[in-house]
Each structure stands twice: as structure tokens, then as C-alpha cells.
Amino acid sequence: MTPLAHSPHAHAQVSVGQVMATVMLALTPATLFGFWLYGWPAINVWLVSLGVALLAESVTLRIMGRPIKAALMDGSALLTAWLLALSLPPWAPWWLAAVGSLFAIVIAKQIFGGLGQNLFNPAMAARVMLLISFPLEMTSWIGAVPITSLAAPGFVDGLAITFAGTAPADGISSATLLGQVKTDLGRGIGLDQILAGLYHPDAMAWGQRAGSLGETSALLLLAGGGVLIWRRIITWHIPVAMLAGVVVPAFLASLIDPAHAPGPLYHLLSGGVILGAFFIATDPVSSPNAASGQLVFGLGCGLLTWIIRTWGGYPEGVAFAVMLMNAATPVIDRYLKPRIYGRDRKGVALTPAKESGK
Amino acid sequence: MKLNLSRRSEVRTLIMNGGECEPYLTCDDRLMRERAAKIVEGIRIIRHATGAAEVMVGIEDNKPEAIESMMAAAQGTEVRVVAVPAMYPMGSEKQLIQVLTGQEVPAGGRAADIGVLVHNVGTAYAVRDAIRFGRPLVSRIVTVSGGAVGAPGNLEVPIGTLASDLVRACGGLRGTPARLVLGGPMMGMQVSGLDVPIVKGSSGVLALTHAEVEQTQPGPCIRCSSCVRACPMGLLPLEMAARIRIGDPVGSVDWGLKDCIACGSCSYVCPAHIPLVHWFNHAKGELAARERLKLKNEATKRLADERNGRMERIAREREEAARQRAAKKAAAEAAKKAAAEAAKQAEEVA
Numbered sequence: 001m002t003p004l005a006h007s008p009h010a011h012a013q014v015s016v017g018q019v020m021a022t023v024m025l026a027l028t029p030a031t032l033f034g035f036w037l038y039g040w041p042a043i044n045v046w047l048v049s050l051g052v053a054l055l056a057e058s059v060t061l062r063i064m065g066r067p068i069k070a071a072l073m074d075g076s077a078l079l080t081a082w083l084l085a086l087s088l089p090p091w092a093p094w095w096l097a098a099v100g101s102l103f104a105i106v107i108a109k110q111i112f113g114g115l116g117q118n119l120f121n122p123a124m125a126a127r128v129m130l131l132i133s134f135p136l137e138m139t140s141w142i143g144a145v146p147i148t149s150l151a152a153p154g155f156v157d158g159l160a161i162t163f164a165g166t167a168p169a170d171g172i173s174s175a176t177l178l179g180q181v182k183t184d185l186g187r188g189i190g191l192d193q194i195l196a197g198l199y200h201p202d203a204m205a206w207g208q209r210a211g212s213l214g215e216t217s218a219l220l221l222l223a224g225g226g227v228l229i230w231r232r233i234i235t236w237h238i239p240v241a242m243l244a245g246v247v248v249p250a251f252l253a254s255l256i257d258p259a260h261a262p263g264p265l266y267h268l269l270s271g272g273v274i275l276g277a278f279f280i281a282t283d284p285v286s287s288p289n290a291a292s293g294q295l296v297f298g299l300g301c302g303l304l305t306w307i308i309r310t311w312g313g314y315p316e317g318v319a320f321a322v323m324l325m326n327a328a329t330p331v332i333d334r335y336l337k338p339r340i341y342g343r344d345r346k347g348v349a350l351t352p353a354k355e356s357g358k
Numbered sequence: 359m360k361l362n363l364s365r366r367s368e369v370r371t372l373i374m375n376g377g378e379c380e381p382y383l384t385c386d387d388r389l390m391r392e393r394a395a396k397i398v399e400g401i402r403i404i405r406h407a408t409g410a411a412e413v414m415v416g417i418e419d420n421k422p423e424a425i426e427s428m429m430a431a432a433q434g435t436e437v438r439v440v441a442v443p444a445m446y447p448m449g450s451e452k453q454l455i456q457v458l459t460g461q462e463v464p465a466g467g468r469a470a471d472i473g474v475l476v477h478n479v480g481t482a483y484a485v486r487d488a489i490r491f492g493r494p495l496v497s498r499i500v501t502v503s504g505g506a507v508g509a510p511g512n513l514e515v516p517i518g519t520l521a522s523d524l525v526r527a528c529g530g531l532r533g534t535p536a537r538l539v540l541g542g543p544m545m546g547m548q549v550s551g552l553d554v555p556i557v558k559g560s561s562g563v564l565a566l567t568h569a570e571v572e573q574t575q576p577g578p579c580i581r582c583s584s585c586v587r588a589c590p591m592g593l594l595p596l597e598m599a600a601r602i603r604i605g606d607p608v609g610s611v612d613w614g615l616k617d618c619i620a621c622g623s624c625s626y627v628c629p630a631h632i633p634l635v636h637w638f639n640h641a642k643g644e645l646a647a648r649e650r651l652k653l654k655n656e657a658t659k660r661l662a663d664e665r666n667g668r669m670e671r672i673a674r675e676r677e678e679a680a681r682q683r684a685a686k687k688a689a690a691e692a693a694k695k696a697a698a699e700a701a702k703q704a705e706e707v708a
């Protein structure tokens with residue numbers, strides 16, 4: 001006799017592994033672009049992150065006596081490490097990536113109870129930890145040195161940069177636009193003067209700028225985000241709200257004080273806003289469930305990002321903003337639920353329209 | 359039953375459900391395509407019986423032929439045929455009402471509360487046969503489908519026919535099916551064999567292959583909220599499931615368990631393959647059992663209380679009686695004593 005099973009007797013062709021794989025696929029163009037832009041060291045950083053994450057995941061699962069294979073196959077550890085790698089400086093030393101991955105998997109994910117239980121987005125928790133512990137390494141940016149160009153390090157040089165800590169040649173290290181603007185504004189230089197030689201929106205949209213490994217190409221990230229929405233892995237709510245949370249205050253501020261507050265396009269194209277809006281804030285585990293809650297969450301992420309960039313001590317605020325909103329998620333979920341059919345927002349049964357209609 | 363109900367509350371809108379209850383099932387579709395005129399006649403009979411002012415037939419827009427033939431049949435009558443989006447669970451009464459009238463059935467209420475009555479097109483067909491020819495419901499149309507059926511199709515069969523006969527008539531089984539289901543794939547019931555009869559409510563016989571069943575081990579919830587988006591009732595299946603998992607079915611009621619219509623949409627889409635609706639049904643059963651237990655306990659407690667009260671009363675009465683007896687005795691003794699005294703005195707005097 002066949003074992004009895006419960007309805008439904010059919011299931012959509014989806015699985016957690018497929019979801020994760022689709023997200024990784026959507027990240028691939030921007031990642032490949034990052035490899036091209038920053039050369040071999042970037043590839044090394046990416047490999048180290050992913051490798052260490054897999055190792056950390058299997059060791060912790062083994063210690064806790066949980067099934068290893070199923071958890072490894074779902075791809076969640078890989079995705080976490082991937083996102084972390086994309087938010088590291090491309091020429092970061094290998095140990096930075098390794099420590100970050102370890103922290104993301106062991107502390108931010110498994111100690112909280114594993115997949116689905118973590119309060120914070122593991123990749124962002126790791127990035128914030130690294131930023132606080134190793135501020136120098138985490139802000140050693142390099143300018144674009146496409147792998148096909150002469151200035152790019154070869155494979156062996158790349159290994160030296162990642163694993164032996166060889167300092168990059170002069171003229172390659174560079175500041176991010178956000179960092180530069182923040183420092184110069186602090187020195188009292190006017191915005192138009194700072195931006196004059198630095199700011200080329202069209203080149204930046206493609207990703208020709210200094211920044212983290214995978215956050216630079218706004219267009220490729222947007223395309224990836226589009227794929228996620230099309231595949232119904234994420235909905236538009238969080239990304240749109242988060243972008244709005246950055247754009248609206250930036251626009252208002254630049255109207256009020258054009259000499260010191262850069263406009264919305266500058267904020268969108270610099271730092272990790274696009275990556276954050278489509279790939280990080282949308283992490284299902286640490287974001288709210290209801291559409292209304294997701295809007296609030298996204299707006300909060302955007303707004304906090306802008307606030308930290310404008311007044312905070314760090315030039316970039318996406319990671320902090322996302323983590324702060326992660327912490328608010330349980331509260332948002334508690335109060336913003338979808339309206340139940342046949343009830344009003346407070347959950348009280350509707351009164352029949354027959355009476356109210358008459 | 360529903361026809362009776364309508365007499366009690368006034369029905370303004372009659373909705374005929376031409377939306378198939380579940381995927382796979384096509385029996386209503388075929389009925390509407392081929393016997394539209396008879397259905398329309400049945401609808402008009404029902405409308406007459408209920409006195410509804412408005413009649414709508416909602417048909418999912420993935421059935422163009424059915425819509426066309428129903429429209430043709432309804433030409434010149436008060437019956438209005440409306441195409442509704444094909445989206446499970448459109449065949450569910452509450453969802454159909456919402457799409458067609460824009461109103462929602464209040465929680466805990468019935469459709470009749472908002473002046474709506476919903477019937478299936480199959481019912482209209484049966485009503486017509488019953489009223490016109492006095493022919494009771496002795497047959498129905500059943501969908502035989504699933505990847506393991508040789509030639510899937512719809513059959514009109516007498517009620518009581520064995521499911522195995524139906525499958526045989528549809529080309530028999532191809533290989534061993536992974537699962538046999540009576541009803542639809544979302545809410546139907548698994549059966550262990552096909553030696554079961556068709557009853558009034560059997561809409562389908564399905565023999566599903568392994569690929570269709572796609573059964574895998576459930577994994578941890580990744581809070582992807584696919585289930586939230588899928589739920590037609592606006593519930594949070596993942597939160598309800600989280601409460602149930604920790605053995606707190608009462609907590610899941612706060613998140614809407616009582617409004618769950620057990621449609622199975624959430625289980626269907628869950629990438630972690632969590633059997634959500636199964637848990638909900640279990641929790642509902644558990645709650646009902648607790649409710650019963652509570653009632654039983656209350657009844658027992660009441661009986662016990664009454665018994666205690668009785669016992670106390672008896673004890674009190676006994677005590678009372680004892681006291682009275684004692685008092686009487688004392689009084690008697692006192693009287694005796696007094697009498698003796700009096701006698702003694704009298705003696706002394708004498």
C-alpha cells in the first residue's frame with residue numbers, strides 16, 4: 001500500500017536550492033564585471049569567501065549533529081559568502097574574506113539557529129564587523145584596472161596581492177567617490193569643485209569606479225534585480241521603497257543646499273545602494289513578510305543609508321542601515337500584517353454591507 | 359442545504375460558479391461547453407426560486423470555449439456571463455464573490471449575509487433535470503486525469519461507479535502511479551486503491567506520477583513569504599506554522615488560523631516544501647479536540663461541583679439534625695431534671 005500523504009497532491013516546481021541558484025545567477029553578470037574591472041585579486045577574494053563559507057558551514061553542522069549534505073546543497077551559505085565577497089574591497093587580503101565568511105556563517109547564521117532563524121542578514125553583519133574591526137583594510141580601495149589593461153596584475157601578481165599582502169602599485173589605490181566627497185566636504189571644499197573631476201554618471205552607471213567588488217555596476221545589478229522580480233523571487237516593494245528612501249531626501253536636500261548635498265543620481269550610483277536594494281535588503285529571512293511591512297522596511301533602509309552618508313562617521317551606510325532595519329523586522333511583522341479576507345485591518349469581522357449599504 | 363438557507367436571508371445576487379474548483383479538473387468546463395443551454399435553464403430556475411435580482415456566471419478566462427458557449431446560451435436572458443482571472447482558488451466561493459461583486463464575506467459569516475448565493479454550474483444542471491424531468495441526481499461528470507492515466511478525459515457516470523472502472527475506460531494506468539487521489543489535487547483525498555465508488559461530490563479521479571507529486575523532505579522555512587503572497591485569505595502561513603511547530607495551536611489562531619480555508623496554496627508554493635496546510639488542518643483538529651475536552655471538563659466539573667454541594671448539604675442537614683437531636687435531648691434532660699427537682703422539692707415540702 002502506498003503511504004498516506006496529505007493534500008495538496010501536487011507541488012510547484014520550486015525548492016530553496018532553486019531560489020538560491022537563481023539569485024546567484026542574477027548576481028553573475030555584475031560579479032563577472034567586477035572580476036574584469038579589478039582583475040585576479042578580485043577573483044581570489046571571491047573564491048576564498050565561498051570556500052571558507054562552505055567549510056565553515058559543514059564544520060558547524062557537523063558539530064551540531066545536523067545533516068550536512070541537505071544544508072550544503074541548498075546553496076544558502078554560498079549565496080551569503082557571495083554577497084559578502086561582493087561587498088569587500090576587491091584587493092582585500094585573503095584573511096579579510098576568510099574572517100568575514102567565518103563570522104557570517106558561524107556567528108550570524110548558525111548560532112542563531114541556522115537557515116531561516118537569523119535575525120540579521122549574515123553578509124551584512126560580517127561586513128559591519130569587518131568595517132569596525134579592520135577599518136583600514138576595509139577601506140583600501142583601488143581604481144578600475146580592467147584585467148585586459150596593462151596596469152592589471154597578472155595571475156601570479158594577483159596571488160601575491162591577495163595572499164602575501166603585496167601593496168598595490170602607486171597610482172592604483174584610490175578613494176571611493178563617497179569617501180572622497182565626505183573628506184573634502186569636511187575640509188570645506190564646495191561640492192561642484194569636488195565633483196568636477198570625479199563624477200561621471202554614465203561611466204559610473206556601467207561601474208567604472210572605485211568601490212567594492214560587486215557593487216559598482218548599477219546597470220548590471222539592475223538587470224539582475226529585474227530577473228529576480230520577474231522570477232518572483234522578490235517583489236518590487238523593498239527595492240523600490242529603498243531607492244525612494246534614498247532619492248527623496250537626497251533630492252530635497254540638494255534643492256535646499258546644492259553646495260553641500262549631492263543629488264539623487266549621485267547617491268544611487270555610488271556605494272552599494274543598488275546592490276543593497278535588490279540583493280541584500282530583500283534577503284527573505286531578515287525582512288518583513290507583508291507588503292506593507294516591506295515598504296516600511298525598504299524606506300527605512302534607504303532613509304538610514306542617506307542619513308549615515310550625510311551625517312554619520314562613515315561615508316557609506318548601506319550595511320548599517322540594513323542591519324538596523326533587520327533589528328526592527330520582528331516589530332514591523334508584528335504590527336503590519338496583511339488584511340485578512342472578511343476582516344478589517346484590526347482583524348475584526350466586517351459588518352455585512354447590506355446594512356451599511358442601506 | 360444552501361437553497362434552503364436563501365429563504366431565510368434575502369438574496370439579491372445569485373452567482374454561478376463556473377470556475378473549476380481545482381487545477382486538473384475539467385468536468386465543469388466540459389459541461390458548460392456542451393450543455394450550456396441546459397445549464398442556463400437550470401440557472402433561471404434557481405433564480406426564480408431564490409428571487410435574486412442579479413445573476414452572474416463567473417468563468418475563468420482560461421476556458422474561452424466555455425465562456426463562448428455560455429454567452430451564446432445566455433443571450434437574451436437575465437443571466438450575465440463574466441470572465442474571471444484563472445487563478446486558484448477562484449472556484450472558492452469567497453474568492454469568486456470578491457472578484458464578481460467587490461464585496462467580501464465577513465469573517466465567521468456566510469455569503470448569504472451579504473445577499474449573495476453561490477451555486478455550481480453542475481448544480482444548475484442537476485436542478486434542471488430534477489425540475490423538468492423529475493430525474494434525481496443519479497449521475498455526474500467526473501474528470502479522470504493525471505500523468506499516469508492513459509487517455510485522460512471526462513465521463514458522465516452513474517453515482518456508485520467504481521473509480522477503477524473509470525480509469526479503465528480512460529485507457530487504464532500507465533505504469534504504477536505515485537499517488538491516487540479522489541477529488542482535486544489541492545484538496546482531494548488520497549486513496550490507497552481504486553475500488554471506491556463515485557459519490558455526489560467526487561469531481562475527479564487522479565492518478566499522479568512521481569514527477570507531479572514532487573515530494574521531498576521539508577526543509578527549514580526561509581521566510582521567503584511566498585506563502586503570504588499565495589494565500590487568498592491574506593494570512594501569514596509561516597507565522598501560523600511557526601506557532602504550531604512549537605506546539606502552540608492557540609497562538610496560531612492569533613495569526614488567523616480560523617480564517618484558513620485549507621486551500622493548500624501555501625503548501626503548493628513553499629520552496630522549503632513545508633506541509634503547511636497539513637499542519638493547519640492538524641492544528642484545527644487539535645483545537646477542536648481541546649475545545650471538546652474543555653467542554654467535557656467543564657461538564658465534569660459541574661457535575662463534581664453539584665455532587666460536592668449535595669454532599670455538603672447532606673452533611674449540613676445531618677449535623678443540623680444531630681444538633682437538634684442533641685438539643686432535644688438536652689431539653690428533655692433539663693425537663694427531666696427540672697421535673698425531678700420539682701418532685702424532690704415537693705417531697706421535701708411534703
Ligand code: SF4
Nearest residue numbers: 579580582583585628
Ligand atoms: S513559503 Fe515556506 S519557506 Fe517560504 S515563508 Fe512560507 S513557510 Fe517559509
Ligand code: SF4
Nearest residue numbers: 589618619621622624
Ligand atoms: S491553506 Fe489556509 S493558510 Fe494556506 S493559503 Fe489556503 S487559506 Fe491561506
